[in-house]
Amino acid sequence: MTVRAPGLRGGQALIGGDRRIPLYHRIHDQLRDDIESGLLKPGDRIPTEAELSARFGVSRTTVKQAIQQLVHAGLVYRVQGKGTFVGQPRIPRRLVGLISFHEEMRQRGFTPATELLEAAVVPASRHVARALGLQPGAPVLRLTRRRLADAEPIALQTHYLPGEMAELAEDPQVATGSLYEAMERRLGRRPSVGREEYTAVVVSGEDARRLGVPDHSPALAVRRYASLSDGQPVEYTESLLRADRYTLHVELKDER
Structure with missing residues (x-):
């Protein structure tokens, strides 16, 4: 038997x-x-x-x-x-195309949600100014948001946008939904090209608490640089993604 x-x-x-x-x-x-x-x-x-x-x-x-x-x-x-x-199924993050978090989650079958933690106009630091093609000290809109999939925190994001976009801080959709959709609806434009840089990191303290993970948990730190089709920079975003919930998918081809 x-x-x-x-x-x-x-x-x-x-x-x-x-x-x-x-x-x-x-x-x-x-x-x-x-x-x-x-x-x-x-x-x-x-x-x-x-x-x-x-x-x-x-x-x-x-x-x-x-x-x-x-x-x-x-x-x-x-x-x-x-x-x-x-464990919960991982979210495949495909490194092709420029897509918002909400669009990405809906495509993967998750229910997305956003919590706005901070919205403020601040002077651009040197690296933020360089990313947005501005002078250091120029006003930029800083948005810090927690992103959720099926009510579970999976990412922290801090967005930096040129000061001329400061009115987005008042848009309800920015507090609860897609930044790109709010940009398109309110300003008539959204990023169409961009690049991202990924680094493996460990999170602790407030970052770990906000992500709902123990101190010293692994995460992916992501820097996104996004521009309009004419090359004008409109977004610089620093993200922390839970490494236990994301898997990176990279498409490769022979370029010979």
Whole structure:
């Protein structure tokens, strides 16, 4: 008789296949397949190390290696004293095209929301002035917003816009929705070209609290430089994206 572990397909054949592949990697692949196919759903507790060890007929050390790979991939997370659980699906961020957060979330099937944390006209620092093609000290509109997907905080963004766009601070949509849609509706223009720079960072303190993650959590720091079609800079944005909720997708092609 075959005993089935919760959320797993039965039979020792689960870790069959190419014997050159380490056992822990084959167990990882099986668990990952169960998660990505929906057999194990977000919030489900995966079987314990002891249960998986018995199920696959391997040592707990081997199982621990497999689970650690899943943790590193952001597919599962541990809760002290309770077990290991399937994480929420990651949001694929495709590095092609210029799109607003709300448009991106709607395309991915999430319900977007925005919380305005600060709106102020401030003197441009040197790096902000350089990004917007202004003189240092020139007035710029600074907007700090928390972005949510399905009511969960996933990003913090600080936008800098030329001072001539200061009226956007009064637009209700900026406080709750898409900045780009507000720009287009109110000013008749929105960015059409841009570039982004990504850096791996660790967040703590107020940033971690606002993102709803523990201190020393990994994140992606993003700088966006956006312009109108004629090359006029209209936006410089610094973002912090939760690394446990985002996956970067890069399209590559042979340019020879």
